[in-house]
Amino acid sequence: MTRTTPPTRATRTTRPAGTPRPYRSYVYAYPHKTAYRPLSERAPLAALWADEPKDALSLYAHIPFCEVRCGFCNLFTRIGAPGELTTRYLDALDRQAAAVREALGDAAPVRFATAAFGGGTPTYLTAAELERLCDIAERRMGADLRAVPLSVETSPATATADRLAVLAERGATRLSIGVQSFVEAEARAAVRPQRRADVEAALGRIRDTGVPVLNIDLIYGIDGQTEESWRRSLDAALHWEPEELYLYPLYVRPLTGLGRQAPGQDADREWDEQRLRLYRYGRDHLLARGYTQVSMRMFRRTDAPALGPDDHACQTDGMIGLGCGARSYTSRLHYSFDYAVGMREIRSIIDAYTGTADFSRAEVGRWTDADEARRRHLLQSLLQAQGMETADYAARFGTSPFADFPAELARFEALGWLDGDAPGGLLRLSPEGLAHSDGLGPELFSPAVRAAMAAYEAK
Template sequence: MSTAPVTAPAAVRPYESYVYAYPHKTAYRPLPDRPALRALWAGQRTDALSLYLHIPFCEVRCGFCNLFTRIGAPGELTTRYLDALARQATAVREALGDDGPVRFAAAAFGGGTPTFLTAGELDRLCDIAETGAGADLRAVPLSVETSPATATADRLAVLADRGATRLSIGVQSFVEEEARAAVRPQRRAEVEAALGRIRDARFPVLNIDLIYGIDGQTPASWRRSLDAALAWRPEELYLYPLYVRPLTGLGRLGASGDAAWDEQRLRLYRQGRDHLLAQGYEQRSMRMFRRPDAPSEGADDYACQTDGMIGLGCGARSYTATLHYSFDYAVDMREIRSIIDAYTTTEDFSRAEVGRRVDGDEARRRHLLQSLLQAAGMEVADYRERFGGGPAEDFPAELARFAALGWLDPAAGPGLLRLSPEGLAHSDALGPALFSPAVRAAMAAYLPK
């Protein structure tokens, strides 16, 4: 728990880090005891798990991408990868045991690009999730990521038949010059054709990802991308600020950020937010906007702050209440290829190899930041019920700083901790401010590879 005073800086950089999970994988380290999965999951709640299957292949690698993925899959690599995925799924399901109910409340295929796989391979991927891991894909929300080039009719037909409820397509920009500037070569006609095929397949939810802050992007060109996406009436839209990270294509080109770029991204964020709100979308987080008439997002009993996750694949992570674990992490293509090759030859998936222990303080931080970064905010009573005390008692300095910066909504009332519009705009500064000193030190000591 936090006790040290926090001094607000004179100026806050709004784009420090996108916090999609905590602790970040750069804080993970090899686990010297290599704990058995059966022991890790013993006594854990397994009645509302999330299942994530990671496919680390793409047809191209975008200039901004630091995800764990490689270009192409020579030979029989996808077959060997799916074989290993099946072995891992079986080992994990055995480790969960039969002492209590095992139920998955949500499932997702990510990457990489899952639809890099052929239609037949996607069918097998669904079999692995169902017969290997034990998920009922037709009974839970299933989200799948795709790209314009791989969203083919035969692949989409398999996913629709197997119960996919949400297709998320990374468009990033409908302006071809901007796509090239982001090192993502694509033609507008190809993007529109892919969106047409997705709509023809009748998935309940279409999500379109867009990026702002691309070199040469203007308010007018950003508006063109927003309107091009809105023409498809997507149930969801994600607006991502561009980041330039080490070992990525843009990073190697020498691109970098400064205060002027921060201001450009903030202006474009506000323009995009206001435009989507005016079109009737609801803001769910800094990045996510949703149509109010969109189908339900899924199981009401699953909460990412408290429930466990099973990750299958060499880039996926798994969560218990006390340990987050995965495999080795890299961004450099040679390192990624080596890790994937090692994964495909692994026979024994019964132990956790790389991860980070989560103690009481880290659990509090994770619960607070993952709740607070949602536009709906966090019920103080839920936090108090789980941890015994209130967030103001555990993190007085941080919350006082957020309030002083105008990031907390004073109209939320004493029972709700909620961000103001300005707080949501600064989510990528607020989230990292809640990282523990130990996690910060581990991340700083990580050597990118």
């Protein structure tokens, strides 16, 4: 069994009483799906989207299959796809796309400004199945994949030449590969079996496609990882001159491989300090090598090409999610399908999805009100390194974030998390504020969302 006790190299640091832990929750969307619930009345999609702006939508297709499940992964994905499961899944995705496009109607312009295929691992699909996925996005939904930024996730084992060729030809502008560590012992500790030679070969094939943006995901906080081994992974990634790098802190969540082996590890303060130390080392290493920090996790090469005319704003524009793990956003309702982490439950949800004939209504989600809209806007703006123009907030909501969230912003300021040197009218995090994004974000969750998340029973 892989040892997963927290590293002991870190020196314990005493934090002021009441300071949020730095690694509480990865806030990539608000509210989290654990706050979603089955809707008492299944909402017709046509009514939900009737009055929504539809001229700068985001399209996301979720493929819930992987060749192996990493020990840290709590994403909605299953290992393998027996029989004709991928065919049945794409059949269902096609039915869902047809129903959603009909619900969007033609009374107002419908345009997709950005698109992404995620998972799971979209390149688990064969080259022919990827062609079909692109056809669904284009012919059913009306997305022009060659005219908008299209991001696709892949893995070392599935980044084959034929699959990558399909994606490049169909308009992919960004390929993101999860490497996590170039040190084989660390990959094994994270329950991610891979050989470095296979990783390097996959990166070579990605570069051969000519797709303009390569992103490499790396993880820090793995058992046994040190500044020296972390630097080796960073430098191995930098050898490929990726346009983007994402640095993720390791989390151990319930029902994951690591979570079953080491319950309670996520509460260890020494591990927090180790992750913070490695984060700062990685951040400084990339900044010194020509990268700009976009968020706590994202770093972009200063000379990287623009992905295209992306005019979608996650704070204000709608999102269409296709697939059983995808979310969709309107101004009033965030909705999806049921959510699980355990493999048995995931298999059951996928089977139910592939057997669904009627996709015309939302079944699971969370209604939003004006307060939640303000929280989401502030959260998703503040966690970006560029910050938020308070004038934009005022134009949308008719008020000030300092009036709406006085206690929270005062606390962030007292902790040194706000940038006191930001230009007038710009609310921006300090470097330490960015470092504590995963502690800061949950502080902005509403009491109702916190209660719903706390009441959620993991399955």
